[in-house]
Each structure stands twice: as C-alpha cells, then as structure tokens.
Amino acid sequence: KLHGKTALVTGSTSGIGLAIARALAGDGASVMINGFGEAAEIEGIRAELEQLSGAGALYDGADLGDASAIEAMAERCRNELGAPDILVNNAGIQFVSPVADFPPEKWEAILRVNLTAVFHTTRLTLPAMREKNWGRIINTASAHSLVASPNKSAYVAAKHGVAGFTKTVALEAAKDGVTVNCISPGYVWTTLVENQIPDTMKARGLTREQVMNDVLLAAQPTKRFVTVDEVASLALYLCSDGAASITGANLSMDGGWTAA
Numbered sequence: 076k077l078h079g080k081t082a083l084v085t086g087s088t089s090g091i092g093l094a095i096a097r098a099l100a101g102d103g104a105s106v107m108i109n110g111f112g113e114a115a116e117i118e119g120i121r122a123e124l125e126q127l128s129g130a131g132a133l134y135d136g137a138d139l140g141d142a143s144a145i146e147a148m149a150e151r152c153r154n155e156l157g158a159p160d161i162l163v164n165n166a167g168i169q170f171v172s173p174v175a176d177f178p179p180e181k182w183e184a185i186l187r188v189n190l191t192a193v194f195h196t197t198r199l200t201l202p203a204m205r206e207k208n209w210g211r212i213i214n215t216a217s218a219h220s221l222v223a224s225p226n227k228s229a230y231v232a233a234k235h236g237v238a239g240f241t242k243t244v245a246l247e248a249a250k251d252g253v254t255v256n257c258i259s260p261g262y263v264w265t266t267l268v269e270n271q272i273p274d275t276m277k278a279r280g281l282t283r284e285q286v287m288n289d290v291l292l293a294a295q296p297t298k299r300f301v302t303v304d305e306v307a308s309l310a311l312y313l314c315s316d317g318a319a320s321i322t323g324a325n326l327s328m329d330g331g332w333t334a335a
C-alpha cells in the first residue's frame with residue numbers, strides 16, 4: 076500500500092498518465108499531476124484523485140520542454156506535497172515525417188519532452204529517494220524503445236534514449252532501494268489514437284475495422300489495443316515491495332509486437 080508515499084506523474088491529464096495517477100491514488104499515494112488541458116477538467120481530475128487517495132493531490136502545469144519549469148515543479152512538489160517517492164515520467168509527444176523533411180524544431184521539442192525532461196526530473200528527485208532508501212522511477216517508453224518504424228526518427232531516438240537512461244540510473248541507484256524501470260507499451264487505446272481513425276478512414280478509403288486492424292494494429296499480433304488500465308496495473312506492481320528486485324528492466328506490454 077502506498078499510504079504516506081508521494082508520486083509525481085508527468086503527462087497525467089489524459090491517457091496512460093491519468094490511469095497511472097488514478098491507480099497510485101487508489102492505493103493511497105498523494106499525487107502531483109502535470110500536463111496540458113482545460114482548467115476545469117484538470118481541477119475535476121485533481122479533486123477526484125484527492126478523494127480516491129484520501130491524501131493530497133496537486134496539479135502543476137510545467138511545460139516539460141522547459142528545464143526551469145521542471146525545477147519549479149519538483150520544488151513545489153517537495154514543499155507542498157512531499158518529496159516524490161515515486162516518479163513516473165510519462166509525458167510524450169509525437170511527430171511523423173521522413174527524416175529529410177523533419178522540421179528541426181519538432182526534433183528539438185520531441186527530444187526535450189520525451190528524453191531530456193526525464194533526465195531533469197530524475198536528477199531532481201533521486202537524492203531524496205536515496206535518503207529514504209526507497210524509491211521507484213518508472214518511465215513510459217514504448218515498443219519504439221526497442222524497434223523502429225519509418226518516419227518517427229525523433230520519437231524512436233528519444234524512446235531508445237529513455238531505455239538507455241533507465242538502465243544507467245538503475246545501476247547508479249541499485250544499492251539505494253530505488254528501482255528504475257521502463258514500461259514499453261505497443262498501441263494503447265487513448266483518445267490520441269481514437270482521434271486518428273476518422274482521418275485515416277477518409278484518407279485511405281478504409282472502414283473503421285480496417286484502419287484498426289490493418290493500419291494501427293498491423294504490428295500487434297493480439298490485434299487488440301493495450302488498455303491504459305493494463306499499463307497502470309504494471310506501474311502499480313512496480314511500486315510494490317514484490318517488485319524490489321526488478322530494476323533496469325524494459326518491460327514490454329505490446330501484445331507480442333517486439334516478439335515478431
């Protein structure tokens with residue numbers, strides 16, 4: 076049980092991060108959420124998490140592309156909620172283009188949010204975890220931390236970077252009671268994915284089922300989307316004492332994608 080523990084979950088105003096925040100709060104952790112969105116909706120989420128945990132819940136709108144905003148968020152978490160015992164680096168963005176046409180500013184943005192932010196949050200929260208001799212760092216990587224797809228150079232480079240960073244910090248923290256792992260989902264059913272379907276149907280003249288099975292799930296042998304709750308249950312397990320020896324691992328949850 077996570078009573079008395081504090082979790083900082085980046086990119087938790089929707090999708091996978093929100094499901095992880097709910098799972099951690101449901102187990103008693105106080106949670107700081109982060110991400111973009113409509114103020115009233117975010118306040119609704121924050122209040123729900125507070126109810127779920129019976130502990131504190133705060134929102135910080137730091138743009139993870141901005142190192143000083145990340146520093147301010149980490150400090151606010153320490154001061155107003157408690158130094159994070161659990162850090163979930165989940166925020167991520169995507170841009171799809173052939174490499175020769177890839178806009179340099181999109182490359183920079185993806186590397187900043189998907190990789191460099193993970194470095195900043197980690198360096199800012201690891202010392203307090205070490206002091207308590209307990210900590211959990213969980214990074215949402217991707218099947219694209221293990222394999223590539225065309226036209227996703229920045230995303231694939233950043234996610235491979237997250238996998239390497241995860242292993243390095245796991246080794247550095249191995250004797251300190253702090254585990255560091257990444258979860259690598261295949262296609263997860265989020266509104267992000269759902270919203271792509273109508274456009275792809277129109278662009279390619281396909282039915283909804285064809286888009287889902289032949290386009291989105293082409294590489295996923297189960298032919299079923301991973302659910303956000305499945306990812307959240309793995310994150311919650313990694314926070315348990317039973318997972319104390321799992322560190323430096325890249326845990327696939329991809330319906331067999333990277334087995335093929």
Ligand code: NAD
Nearest residue numbers: 086087088089090091110111138139165166167217262263
């Ligand atoms: P999502 O778009 O629903 O959630 C992304 C979250 O990150 C949102 O809360 C958003 O506001 C936040 N965010 C984006 N840019 C930010 C910034 N600059 N600063 C702060 N917050 C920012 O997407 P999701 O599908 O839940 O993705 C979450 C993570 O899972 C990402 O790292 C993504 O790469 C990874 N992932 C997703 C899938 C999938 O199929 N959906 C598969 C593998 C990995």
